Amino acid sequence: MxxxxxxxxxxxxxxxxxxxxxxxxxxxxxxxxxxxxxxxxxxxxxxxxxxxxxxxxxxxxTEAWAFMFRENAVGTAYLNTLHRVVFGTTLTLFVTFCAAYALSKRNLPGRGVITFLLVFTLFFQGGIIPTYLLVRNLGMINSRWVLVVIPAIAAFNIIITRNFIMTIDQAMEDSAVIDGASYWRIMFSIFIPLVEAGAGRHRAVDGGKPLERVLLLRDIVQRLQGFQTDDSMQRLIEELRAQGIEPDWARIPHRSIQAATTLITIGPVVLFYPFVQKYFVKGVMLGSVKG
Structure with missing residues (x-):
């Protein structure tokens, strides 16, 4: 009106x-x-x-949707996503805040060396082969825990979070120390709430590493990837028919399978992105010291 x-x-x-x-x-x-x-x-x-x-x-x-949910790949993919969101996010944020809070202390012994090693890994990495050998020796090949342990220590997130903490007025921590608060209480009650927006931004834009997906490949995932190209799909159907095998999914249009796969893939993003979008609008730090 x-x-x-x-x-x-x-x-x-x-x-x-x-x-x-x-x-x-x-x-x-x-x-x-x-x-x-x-x-x-x-x-x-x-x-x-x-x-x-x-x-x-x-x-x-609805044959394409019924076929997709009959395959174990869909349930496995969603279970991996839920596992990483719950356990991976919790472990990553805990390690990130602990490391960032410690590195924000200028009197920390070896602070410069630790910071240099973190920055060094941003420019020079061991590569996929040494990482694969490490994960294999840890016994995490084809394990969901590879999605939790491998990205738990993110050097970039630690450095950014440390910078957030260093911009917070030191008077807040000093007042908490006078009141008898421990370092754990200060971190969980003061610094984590103040850099909550930055933490939300880290998790919202964290897309995961390609190596983690490589270490979790399964035969069913490889077959579903074959549906993404017309030639691979047609070639697979012809090979099966030559052996006298007529799979039920051969009668389903591959374009329908592609579309259903797309919707299943972007579903979690469409559902959960509005809840983390506020961190992009809200900002990356809040203050609470009176002038």
């Missing part, structure tokens, strides 16, 4: 119309591809060949 006290000029009304039109088209350009992927995943085999972008299916089928 327009405010009667505000005078709307023709130029202002034209700007509002153009603004609404632009935002509407922008939103449509984002939502339309999502809707197209949804309709493709639920399309029948007869309606897929030669069709482009469209809004509605003449016939709806």
């Amino acid at each position: 327009a405010n009667p006290l505000v005078r709307v000029t023709p130029l202002g009304r034209a700007f509002d119309i153009a603004n609404y039109l632009f935002l509407g088209l922008f939103a449509l350009s984002i939502l339309y591809p999502f809707w197209t992927v949804i309709t493709t995943s639920l399309a029948s085999p007869a309606s897929l060949p030669g069709r482009g972008l469209h809004l509605w299916n003449e016939e709806w089928r």
Whole structure:
């Protein structure tokens, strides 16, 4: 409802119309591809060949979704994601805050050497082979714990968090020490809440390392990856038919499987990103010292 006290000029009304039109088209350009992927995943085999972008299916089928959830790869992938979110995030944040808080103390013995070693790993790394040998010797090949232990110590996150802590007024810690607070109490009650926004940003943009995915490859994942290309899919079907095998998924359009796989993959991102987006808008540090 327009405010009667505000005078709307023709130029202002034209700007509002153009603004609404632009935002509407922008939103449509984002939502339309999502809707197209949804309709493709639920399309029948007869309606897929030669069709482009469209809004509605003449016939709806759920075979692609049923096939995807019959495979163990989907449940395993979601279980790995949940395992990493719960245990990986907890361990990573705990190690990051402990290391950052200790390195923020200028009187820490060996502080410069430890910081140099952390920065050194940002520019020079051992490589995939030494890391693989280390993980193999630890017995974590094809183990979900490789998603938790390997990224637990992130040098970049430690350095950034240390910088956050060093920008907080020292008077806050001094007052807590006078009141008899221990270092653990100071870290958990003062510094962690103040750099909570920075911690949320770390976890929101942390995408994981390719090596972790390599160490968790399974045969079913490799077969599902074959569905992503037309040639691989067709070649696999022809080989099975030559052996007299007609799998049930051969009758499912590969484009529907691709679309269903896409939606299953981006599902957690679409659901959980709005909850961490506030950390990008909120900022990276809050203060509580009165001037």
